[in-house]
Amino acid sequence: MVNRIVVGAHYGLRDWIAQRVTAVVMALYTVVFALRALSMPEMNFENWHAMFSSGYMRIATFLFFACLFYHAWVGIRDLWMDYVKPVGVRLFLHVVTILLLVGYLFWTAQILWRL
């Protein structure tokens, strides 16, 4: 075991952990969602609507999407850092990615709290 002194802003380590924590949350939700979807008698509006309007499922679904968007941010940011070298273009793509994902988060909230 090497004792390293971590220097810098630490956002690399934080995002590395966040990438994994959000992945675990999404994986658990996926299993819950799959089980609930499988136990649905018939895929129609009433059943589908009821599935997401129950208290815990609404919050769980919102948490899933929040994790998804954070996870996507780290992944897509890594993509830009790997392939896009000009600083200006990279900054632009980072900003577009953030705005898109934050917009998606509010969209998801709107979908779920309209139920």
Place this chain on the structure above:
Amino acid sequence: MSEAAVKKARPKHLDLAKIRLPLPGYVSILHRISGVGLFLMLWLLLVLFDRSLGSPESFAHYKEIVGNPLVKLILLGLLWAYMHHFCAGIRFLLLDLHKGIDLPTARKTSVAVLAVSLTLTVVIGAKLW
């Protein structure tokens, strides 16, 4: 790594058309490709989620959209992307925990990821359509 080790002449195949990736390499690059595909198509999934939960009328509209053969094909692709990203992700989490890092095991789990994600895609795809 010492400087001598770095300078040792090694064969270079940086031509993407010539590189032959080992199986775990394919799982890795497909993990990235599936992630990008899912990110690019998030808008479509959110539109469908929105339509499906709005009202009985918008649900009918949702049914109409997913009935389109082209949309079906895209969704089948996204289903595979989700399954692959899911399975490969679990494999990467286990690798982070130092589980299955020796080469024979890493190869076996790569095959498992490819096989399980394809099987799940076919089974779920067949059930949905």
